[in-house]
Amino acid sequence: MRGRTNGMFRTKLLAVGILALVAVDARAADIAVKDAWVRGAPTGIKVSAGYARIENAGPVADRLLSVSTPAAGDASVHESSEKEGMMSMEPVEALTIPPKGAVELKPGSYHIMLMRLPGALAPGGTVPMEFTFERAGKITVDAKIAPLSAKEMPR
């Protein structure tokens, strides 16, 4: 009897677990992080930039709240801009991904500023990057490490 109760409990727990997974998945599935890449960083350079294409297939907007990676002590979304010939970078508090739309993080525009790199980033490798969205939750992708001089993701 006792064993049966335990069994039922376990089944229920499993069901709840699956439901929870489905619920998270249903939201996470709306957001896709594609073509993630970072610039390589030679020894001594403690900064890099990460890029990706974030797609939202869902009917509601989502917001990218934060990014983290073991490849940097500090990661945050920035936007490069040029005004009257002055180049500057400004932190972006939360990047909105429009419904049925996409936001491109690319050189000269939105990017993930990676600071306090613990070591060099050698081109050819990958680094995991965790993107945290307001609705979709956490999505982790492997970002390809491109040469420092790259203008787009290595193919």
Next chain:
Amino acid sequence: MKPSNRLWLAVACAVGIAFPLAGLWHELAERAPSAGKPDRRDFTLSDVDGKDVTLATFGGKWVLLYFGYTFCPDICPTSLQVMGEVADTLRARGEAMQPVFITVDPERDTPQVLRDYVSNFGGAIVGLTGSIEQIGGATRRYGTFFQKQPMPNGSYMMNHSSGFSLISPKGAYVRVFRSDLEANELFPEVEEAMHAWKD
């Protein structure tokens, strides 16, 4: 004056200085190559081995100058890549062109950091640094502005005007090009300016 008032005054001053300066840079950028007296400008900076460098060091070569800093992960690498590519294309056509990267952040860009950084790009770019005064002098002479921008995490960025300055083999300032061009867009512009120039 209350501390908050002082802060606002500082912000107002910074804005008041930055905007007219940016406008002036724009005028310099728009200026056509001068037909009259050659516009000679020079600098004294140090290369990654600590040796003094002036324009005479590159004697006889065209020079393409870019001001930036290595703690600039997004824009500067793209600009250096473009500059290196243009220099390589010109060299392949028999034109001697020296691309030069001058840091506006000597605090972080030590000679060693500069050396490692420029070696990641084509074009055999020469990296130059110097004292704040030397770099300030060079930027003023080439109509470039930079400004330290503190970040919330205690770090800082350098806002800077961005452009490639072309200097003739005899050291005359020819003109500045936009730095957001692709190499295949910048190359014909630079080549045209070189061919039109009489030293």
